[in-house]
Amino acid sequence: MRAETKLLTDHKPYADKYFLRANEILKAKGLNPWVNMQVFVRKGPGKAAGIDEAVDYILNHSNLEEVGGRIYGKREGQDYVGKETQMNIIVPIQEIVELETGYLGVIARAVTKTNGGGNLDFAAIGKQMREVVALVGSRPVLYFGARHWHYEEDKALARLAFENGIREVATDNGAKDFGKWGVGTIPHSLENIFAWKYGVDRAIVESTKAFDRVIPENIPRVALIDYANREITDSLATARELNGNLAAVRVDTCGENLAEGGVIGDRKYWQGNGVTVEGVYALRRALNENGFENVGIYLSSGFSNPEKVRAFNEGERRYGIKLYDGIGAGFLDGVRCATADVVAVGNCADEVDFYTGDGVSPKSIIHKVGRPPRPNNGLDLLVGSAA
Secondary structure: OOOOOOOOOOOOHHHHHHHHHHHHHHHHHHHOOHHHHHHHOOOEEEOOHHHHHHHHHHHHHOOOOOOOOHHHHEOOOEOOOOEEEEEEEEEEHHHHHHHHHHHOOOOOOEEEEEEEOOOOOOHHHHHHHHHHHHHHHHOOOEEEOOOHHHHHHHHHHHHHHHHOOOOOOOOHHHHHHHOOOOOOOHHHHHHHHHHHOOHHHHHHHHHHHHHHHHHOOOOOEEEEEEOOHHHHHHHHHHHHHOOOOOOEEOOOOOOOOOOOOOOOOOOOOOOOOOHHHHHHHHHHHHHHHOOOOOEEEEEEEOOHHHHHHHHHHHHHHHOOOOOOOEEEEEEOOOOOOOOEEEEEEOHHHHHHHHOOOOOOOHOOOOOOOOOOOOOOOOOOOEEOOOO
């Protein structure tokens, strides 16, 4: 039985801007392969929730059914464990890329409330925002939390962000009341398609070049450089090929990976996996030593935590060098956030569907490093038909 969803007439104002720009690039380049979008909730165990509403959202804003797409998913109320795959969405990329903010937010609110959470504490979130803004100083803080909660509250959360010193938000809906537009550049999902087209080693360079050629010149060129876990190598390669047009790189290394240039160790925020002081310091030095002192560094992944920001500020004092030029953060740390990753790319549905025929061939398994496919035979086919 489907959830009773308050459907939007237009999803675009509620979408993170970089998903809209990604689709603009895909259309301009004529790229529309089939993908397998894998969805999981990191925090667990618990009961699955929000799947029906997420499916409704996808069907209302795409042609998934008309083109023969499929959605596999858990049933409402089924048990799940953290990181277990809860949905696989099989569809051409142009049908789904703009919808990620919406369906992830739907799941996040539902699964949070189903598993003991309540409404958001706006006072606590605002306090956290103010603290991070104060620590960052004159550098910009961007609010990237739209996908972490239901779109019905996007405008209120964006207002909270602006009122507490945050410079920009990711959705047009959130930015509108303040005379702004949503901001954002390149998502991993776009890089995944360029990895399919040009190879993993060229994914970041080619997607950033495409951004540079398609998106208006007044939008800063900011490369997302952790897709292949070659943060330094790909930053330098992209800076060289953009020939002066690269404004900055964004480091978003996931917790599964040790960043290139990072240090193995257990000093929190400084060493180990994810975005760390030592890893970013190595990147900043490499950029400077290769003549790219003017290429900035933006940080995301965990920076709604003031302690992490303090660690980077301490790193700047210790090393006598500016490590970052701004941060992006979600600020909804108590939520059971949902995450989506492209884990396979091919020319038809069967080429990217792990649950039909012989499964997915190795050549079609293309994903961000650290986020491989995790097929879940406990999922039901909720939409479409499989051979």
